[in-house]
Structures are given as structure tokens and as C-alpha cells.
Amino acid sequence: MDPKHRTVGTLVTKLSSVSERIRTDALSQLRQLSKNDPETRPMISDSGAIPYIAETLYSSSHLSQENAAATLLNVSISVKEPLMSTRAVLDGIAHILSHHSSSSAAAVQSSAATIHSLLAAVESFRSVVGSKREIVYALVDILRSYNSSPPRTIKDALKALFAISLYPLNRATVIHLGAVPALFSLIVKDGRVGIVEDATAVVAQVAGCVESAEAFRKVSGIEVLADLLNPATSASMRAKENVVSALLNLVRFCGEGVVSDVRGVLVDVVTALNGISDVAGHGSSKGKSKASNLLKILFDESGDFSNSSVTSTETKFDSLNEL
Incomplete structure (x- = not known):
């Protein structure tokens, strides 16, 4: 096993630790790896980390939310199918977006950007995400809250809605919401x-x-x-x-x-x-x-x-x- 695989494997194992400090540190390192080394993104996905990371989106810790959302975004740039096939991912993203006023602002931004990233190149995903009304409604609600939402979050929410609306049958849903x-x-x-x-x-x-x-x-x-x-x-x-x-x-x-x-x-x-x-x-x-x-x-x-x-x-x- 090469060093990168060993490093990723060790960090993913720590995600199930009973120690919150160890889990937080491991997720922070995975975030940095996925950001700085694209080769590690499929390794993180293949290692079984995605369900653990998605579950962290529900954390009460803003730092943990931010690290989890950023890691999912980084992985989504290179690896899309495993994220879409893990139900917890869209559910976790829906949770973050729906609680945008109380979640980490950086996590909200990353979650909206992940939607755009997942739909940018794979048309078949657009109908799946469009059927998640909670996600669509939350993105619209972010636009309604433009006075309190950072400009970058507004832009990422717009990009996500754009990608969703590329699928014609989603447009009526977007309007109705x-x-x-x-x-x-x-x-x-x-x-x-x-x-x-x-x-x-x-x-x-x-x-x-x-x-x-x-x-x-x-x-x-x-x-x-x-x-x-x-x-x-x-x-x-x-x-x-x-x-x-x-x-x-x-x-x-x-x-x-x-x-x-x-x-x-x-x-x-x-x-x-x-x-x-x-x-x-x-x-x-x-x-x-x-x-x-x-x-x-x-x-x-x-x-x-x-x-x-x-x-x-x-x-x-x-x-x-x-x-």
C-alpha cells in the first residue's frame, strides 16, 4: 500500500473514534488532503469515509460542519457517483441548507457549491436533486435572506439553482417553491x-x-x-x-x-x-x-x-x- 493510501486509511479509521478531538483532527486533515491533492479524493471515497463525513453535517460544532462540507465539496470535484449513491449526502446537505441561518456560513456555502459541482457534468443527477424539495426550497430561502447571507453564499445558491433548473421538469418545482x-x-x-x-x-x-x-x-x-x-x-x-x-x-x-x-x-x-x-x-x-x-x-x-x-x-x- 502506498503512503497516500495508508494516510487516508488511517485518517478514515479515526473518524469512528469515540474521541471528538480525534475525529475533528482527522476530518480537518482529510479536508486539507482533498483540497491540496486531487489524487486523494477517490481514495477518500473508496475508503468508506463518505457516510461518516455526511453524518458530521448534523454536528452542533460549526467547525466540524465546515470541515465536513468542504471535504464533500472537494471530493465532488473528482468523484461524483459515490456521493450521489450515498443517501446520507443529499440528506445532510439538505439539513445544512435548511438551517442556513444557524449553520456554519462556510458549510452552507460549501453545501450549495457541492450541489452545483454534482450537477455540472452529470445530467442524470439533476432530476434526483430536483426531486429533493427540501434542497430547492432551502436554496430559494437563502436568496430571500440575501441581507443576512454572505455574497459568496448567494452566488453559490444561484449556481445550484441554475444547475437544478437545467433539467426542464425541475423548473415548475423551482417556481412553485x-x-x-x-x-x-x-x-x-x-x-x-x-x-x-x-x-x-x-x-x-x-x-x-x-x-x-x-x-x-x-x-x-x-x-x-x-x-x-x-x-x-x-x-x-x-x-x-x-x-x-x-x-x-x-x-x-x-x-x-x-x-x-x-x-x-x-x-x-x-x-x-x-x-x-x-x-x-x-x-x-x-x-x-x-x-x-x-x-x-x-x-x-x-x-x-x-x-x-x-x-x-x-x-x-x-x-x-x-x-
Whole structure:
């Protein structure tokens, strides 16, 4: 057995010690190993450590929670299937996120980031996590608590919701659990460029289902999105591209009534049309395509609405790296 395997094996054995000090020290060392040496991540997983680490998420010690959550995040970067197949992992993450106001802030951040990490590359996991309503609700509640949540936690919660919403059947659940008012409140009241970019990326995803029409109407969502296209708001090009994606998804999924609503708002707010034209002229290649498709659906009466928009996979707003 090579030294790394021996070290990991020894530390994992200590996780079952009756001494809290020994368990805490072992978990701290596993955290550092998994952070600094990617080769140890599958070793930690294969050694049977995951259930012990997941159980520690319920600890009353913030330090233990933080070490456990960070270790799971580190391992998830390289090893995903064992974490998803260990039921205690999602349950423990749900516990941390649901108690975000009393748990270690670092543990909450790491737990949200772990959700994003698990879903970033494996599509089949998205339906599983999306069915865990406790996780989805907790992530939405973190957004509602933006005044008391660290910016990094807000961003990781947005990334997790983005990844969950990439699976089309999860979008209605995300909406039903209150994400739309939380997202738009964040966009209107927070104002930080990175937060607005991430929030509008999630908005673009949840717009891709029929349930979004009523949810957006209740918060004047179309008007808020149109305002972001106004050059006076100083929204970044990325945020504008997200807005275009959101409006495009709305008109694709929600019928002619919403097409008329969007068209009416954009006609009234000329600066918003200028913003769409700006994306069509100066955005990324996908941004340009989406802006052109949106304008065609709204204003080209000869256009074929069923074919003039991008496919659902293209409305993912590129990739998780872009959040």
C-alpha cells in the first residue's frame, strides 16, 4: 500500500473514534488532503469515509460542519457517483441548507457549491436533486435572506439553482417553491453586477416552462427585464444576454398571450429594444442568435414561431462555467 493510501486509511479509521478531538483532527486533515491533492479524493471515497463525513453535517460544532462540507465539496470535484449513491449526502446537505441561518456560513456555502459541482457534468443527477424539495426550497430561502447571507453564499445558491433548473421538469418545482419573486427581488434590490448576472441566468432557465408566465406577471418580471436592457442601468453584456434568453424562453413556452405582453412592453420601452439590438450586434455568438430569434418572433409576422427560436438545450445559457 502506498503512503497516500495508508494516510487516508488511517485518517478514515479515526473518524469512528469515540474521541471528538480525534475525529475533528482527522476530518480537518482529510479536508486539507482533498483540497491540496486531487489524487486523494477517490481514495477518500473508496475508503468508506463518505457516510461518516455526511453524518458530521448534523454536528452542533460549526467547525466540524465546515470541515465536513468542504471535504464533500472537494471530493465532488473528482468523484461524483459515490456521493450521489450515498443517501446520507443529499440528506445532510439538505439539513445544512435548511438551517442556513444557524449553520456554519462556510458549510452552507460549501453545501450549495457541492450541489452545483454534482450537477455540472452529470445530467442524470439533476432530476434526483430536483426531486429533493427540501434542497430547492432551502436554496430559494437563502436568496430571500440575501441581507443576512454572505455574497459568496448567494452566488453559490444561484449556481445550484441554475444547475437544478437545467433539467426542464425541475423548473415548475423551482417556481412553485417561490424562486421567481426571490430572484427578481435580488435583481432589483441587490444591484451588484455578479449577483445580477447570476440571478438573471437562473431567471432565463426558469422562464422555460408554462408556469413561468403567471409567476413573472405577479412580479412585473417582463418590465424588470426590459429595464435591465436600458443602457442607463449599466447592466453587463452577460446580464443582457441572460435577459434576452429569459424573454425568448417566455415567448417560446408561454403562448401568444405572453408574446403580446412582451411585444407591448418592448414597444413602450424603446431603450429595451435598443438593448436587444445591442446584444444582436455585439453579444456572443449565441447571444446574437437569441436576440435575432427574439426580434423575429416578436416583430416578423411571417416568422414561424415553432421554428424560429432556439432549442431547449441552447437555452441553457451556454454552460455552468458561465455562471
